[in-house]
Amino acid sequence: MLRQKHLILFILILLVLTTFSTKGYTGSFFDTLELSLEKNIGQNGYQSIIAQKKVIHLPEEEAAHLNAIFKSLVNTCRRKGELEFTLTVVEDKTVNAFALPGGYIFVHTGLLSFAQTDGEVAGVLAHEIAHVDRKHSMNAIKRQIGMSLLLQLILDKNKSKEEMAKVGNFAINMSQLGYGREAEYEADRYGAYFIERAGYQKEDLLNFWRRIQGETGGKEDPLFLQLFSTHPPTAERIKRIEAL
Numbered sequence: 001m002l003r004q005k006h007l008i009l010f011i012l013i014l015l016v017l018t019t020f021s022t023k024g025y026t027g028s029f030f031d032t033l034e035l036s037l038e039k040n041i042g043q044n045g046y047q048s049i050i051a052q053k054k055v056i057h058l059p060e061e062e063a064a065h066l067n068a069i070f071k072s073l074v075n076t077c078r079r080k081g082e083l084e085f086t087l088t089v090v091e092d093k094t095v096n097a098f099a100l101p102g103g104y105i106f107v108h109t110g111l112l113s114f115a116q117t118d119g120e121v122a123g124v125l126a127h128e129i130a131h132v133d134r135k136h137s138m139n140a141i142k143r144q145i146g147m148s149l150l151l152q153l154i155l156d157k158n159k160s161k162e163e164m165a166k167v168g169n170f171a172i173n174m175s176q177l178g179y180g181r182e183a184e185y186e187a188d189r190y191g192a193y194f195i196e197r198a199g200y201q202k203e204d205l206l207n208f209w210r211r212i213q214g215e216t217g218g219k220e221d222p223l224f225l226q227l228f229s230t231h232p233p234t235a236e237r238i239k240r241i242e243a244l
């Protein structure tokens, strides 16, 4: 029964595609629907993160300063007009940051204490913004759940809560596990571009990684474990960022 439903859905989509593709409607039509699904997935994931982790409200001046850095980076990215990027500080002493679809960026208090300069913070935030800007999470979701379920979620006005929670959890897992080496290098490349356009230096970002490497001597350290498991080897990424 479900298969039949999918088949009918596919035929309908194909019809729409063939009817409108020459007129250039479908691209924007599906992009709009996909965008609204992305926001929905992000919102779902955001809710479940803030239910699990303690959100930290920094003192007013510090918060304004951090938000100004964040805004200056968001303003350099391609998707700034279609998404409302938000930054949430959560209590966690590990040095980490992550992003959910729809522009929900999280940073751990541990990273804020480890970073020595605005440029270092900017470097990490820019990397996370780049994941969203390059749709790494949405692309991974598409690969994972398949086009048919994705279309179903897009077209179903009363989205099944269960399915949405499932996809939201998948997005959270991806944000913790990383998006694969190529996506990580791409986020580094775009991140470096964003920080330079926002007035910071690539060197700031490199300092951050060099300090991490110095601190851990390349060995596993629980404070940095997440960064190591989600990202390519530090030495390799430093080399690549230097070469940009």
Ligand SMILES: [Zn+2]
Residues within 6 Å of the ligand: 127, 131, 178, 179, 184, 187, 230, 231
């Ligand atoms: Zn990453």
